[in-house]
Amino acid sequence: MAPHRPASPDQKAAVRDKSKFQSNILLWPVIRSSRTFRVYVVEPKEYRPEVHNNIFDAAINALVTPERTRIDPYATDFASSRDDLFDLITFPEAFLPQDELLSALRVISSLDSIGCVHVGLRPTKAPDQHLFSVQGIRDLVNSLSGTPRIKTSDLDAFSHWLCEQSDEKKFNIGCLFTIDTDHQLRVCLHPKLVRSKFEVSPLHENHMAEADLLTLVTLLPADKVFFSVTLQPLLCSDALHLDTDRPQCWPLEGVNTDASCFGDAPPDHVDIVSVATCTPQQDQVTLKGEQYRTWHQEYLNSFTRAASELPRHRYSTFVLSNFQTIPGPAAGGLSGAFIPVPLPRAGFPSFVTTSSWGRFPGSGNRWSTPDDCAATGKGWSSLGYIASLDSVAIGGLAAAYMLGFTVHRLPRDTTRWRPPEGLVDFQLRRAMDDPESGRMVFRKQEV
Numbered sequence: 001m002a003p004h005r006p007a008s009p010d011q012k013a014a015v016r017d018k019s020k021f022q023s024n025i026l027l028w029p030v031i032r033s034s035r036t037f038r039v040y041v042v043e044p045k046e047y048r049p050e051v052h053n054n055i056f057d058a059a060i061n062a063l064v065t066p067e068r069t070r071i072d073p074y075a076t077d078f079a080s081s082r083d084d085l086f087d088l089i090t091f092p093e094a095f096l097p098q099d100e101l102l103s104a105l106r107v108i109s110s111l112d113s114i115g116c117v118h119v120g121l122r123p124t125k126a127p128d129q130h131l132f133s134v135q136g137i138r139d140l141v142n143s144l145s146g147t148p149r150i151k152t153s154d155l156d157a158f159s160h161w162l163c164e165q166s167d168e169k170k171f172n173i174g175c176l177f178t179i180d181t182d183h184q185l186r187v188c189l190h191p192k193l194v195r196s197k198f199e200v201s202p203l204h205e206n207h208m209a210e211a212d213l214l215t216l217v218t219l220l221p222a223d224k225v226f227f228s229v230t231l232q233p234l235l236c237s238d239a240l241h242l243d244t245d246r247p248q249c250w251p252l253e254g255v256n257t258d259a260s261c262f263g264d265a266p267p268d269h270v271d272i273v274s275v276a277t278c279t280p281q282q283d284q285v286t287l288k289g290e291q292y293r294t295w296h297q298e299y300l301n302s303f304t305r306a307a308s309e310l311p312r313h314r315y316s317t318f319v320l321s322n323f324q325t326i327p328g329p330a331a332g333g334l335s336g337a338f339i340p341v342p343l344p345r346a347g348f349p350s351f352v353t354t355s356s357w358g359r360f361p362g363s364g365n366r367w368s369t370p371d372d373c374a375a376t377g378k379g380w381s382s383l384g385y386i387a388s389l390d391s392v393a394i395g396g397l398a399a400a401y402m403l404g405f406t407v408h409r410l411p412r413d414t415t416r417w418r419p420p421e422g423l424v425d426f427q428l429r430r431a432m433d434d435p436e437s438g439r440m441v442f443r444k445q446e447v
Contacts, residue, residue, distance in 0.1 A: 019261035020246060021214045021254050024157035026188055029181040031113060032087075032221035037229065037272070037407040038115070040089040041321040043335040043389055044400040047092075047278065049125045053100040054440045055400045056091065056119065058431060060104065062402065062442035063089065064114060086115040086404075087229075090321040093120035093236045093278040094130035094172065098140050101175060102147070108177075109149045109185040116178045116219070118233050120276040127327075131170035131199075131208055137162055140173075141189070150185040158189045161213045169209035172199065174276055176233045181222045188233065190215040193251050194244055196237040196279075210245050214254050218267055227413055230267040232316075236277040239318070240298045241305070252302065256310045270316050271410050273306075277322045280330040281391075286370045293391055294355065295334055300367055304357055307340040307384055315340060315411035324391050324401075335403060336388025341411055341420040343385040349426050351445075352403075353390040358382030387423050400431040402442050 042059050044052070063086050096104075096119045108114060121140075122130040132140070141159055145152050165171075172192035180186050191211035199208035219229040238251045252273075259266040282294045294300075299320075306313035318338040326332045336352070343356040358381050359365045365383070372380065389403045408421035429442040 041335040091119040192235040333391025334388040340384040356382035356385035402429040
């Protein structure tokens with residue numbers, strides 16, 4: 001038998017060339033001091049781009065500098081103390097104008113540390129256009145490269161992909177950023193790969209081009225007693241099993257079936273899928289005539305498919321942020337998370353609604369509804385559940401809400417010898433006008 005010979009560089013390149021995707025994989029050294037993973041999702045009352053930057057600033061300030069009322073791009077004494085440690089905060093899709101991102105990053109770069117921030121971007125505050133031209137994206141990359149303390153190499157793979165794109169195309173772009181252990185600003189840009197039905201248009205400027213760049217970010221704790229955490233940032237329909245221009249080019253499936261595009265050592269697991277969304281939800285009515293809202297069926301299908309069929313996503317927690325109402329206006333909301341562990345028997349706060357994937361004895365698996373009463377009782381057995389902001393219960397009085405919760409243990413870090421705790425420590429903050437400063441602030445809401 002001939003001896004085994006390792007693949008040559010040319011052979012490895014040939015394998016990658018056969019992939020449906022290009023790749024952007026980033027390794028960020030971070031400080032972690034706990035096995036928990038603290039998350040916040042921001043749910044604005046409505047899609048209203050002219051006020052999105054106020055919501056963004058207020059949310060970041062609430063977690064980073066609670067005594068300040070707004071990020072000040074001209075401040076020289078920006079404090080670095082934090083009231084609430086967090087690992088990830090997710091905003092909706094098409095949310096933050098690029099100039100506001102650049103302004104905020106110039107200030108945030110002066111911090112010693114901050115958790116990961118994931119936000120959908122838009123070119124301007126104009127409400128009728130959220131897609132970027134290729135030249136507009138080039139300008140954004142060039143502007144980002146001049147941000148203080150930025151690790152510019154994080155933009156290399158994205159820039160390489162961008163160089164291959166036609167100037168005629170229009171893309172939807174998201175951004176994930178943090179401060180690493182060396183106090184450097186780490187920034188990841190990622191394009192949307194799956195076009196939604198709202199991004200198909202007879203108008204060229206409103207017709208989104210589907211990208212082919214798969215993005216993963218692995219957080220590497222300085223203290224090696226803690227596991228690495230791999231995030232996959234997505235934009236809305238990226239998480240869905242929709243028809244694509246290039247057959248079967250879905251980001252979730254791509255990380256599994258086309259992992260060779262990441263090179264010799266792709267991550268074996270995706271712990272967090274952060275999805276910035278702008279999506280309509282389904283209004284339902286109970287047998288008692290009470291209205292409730294459920295996540296769109298395509299998302300429900302994605303949650304169960306990931307946990308059962310996609311090896312690198314079997315233990316993934318999906319974090320989702322959505323507008324309470326979307327243009328139309330249509331019902332949105334339900335910002336929160338799906339986690340593939342059984343629904344705990346302990347009750348949830350009144351501002352949180354849950355639905356679990358499970359069954360009663362003798363029946364098939366399905367998603368529970370309020371008509372199932374306490375789904376944890378009467379013999380209901382669950383495999384995973386969604387916990388999200390109850391948009392019907394909280395109403396629409398505030399300009400935005402911020403839901404905080406903790407992944408007690410990432411599912412990959414749990415033992416089969418005891419029931420996992422899942423999502424714990426829920427808190428709600430409501431956006432309010434501060435009469436002293438005239439600015440928007442997020443205040444903890446007692447319930």
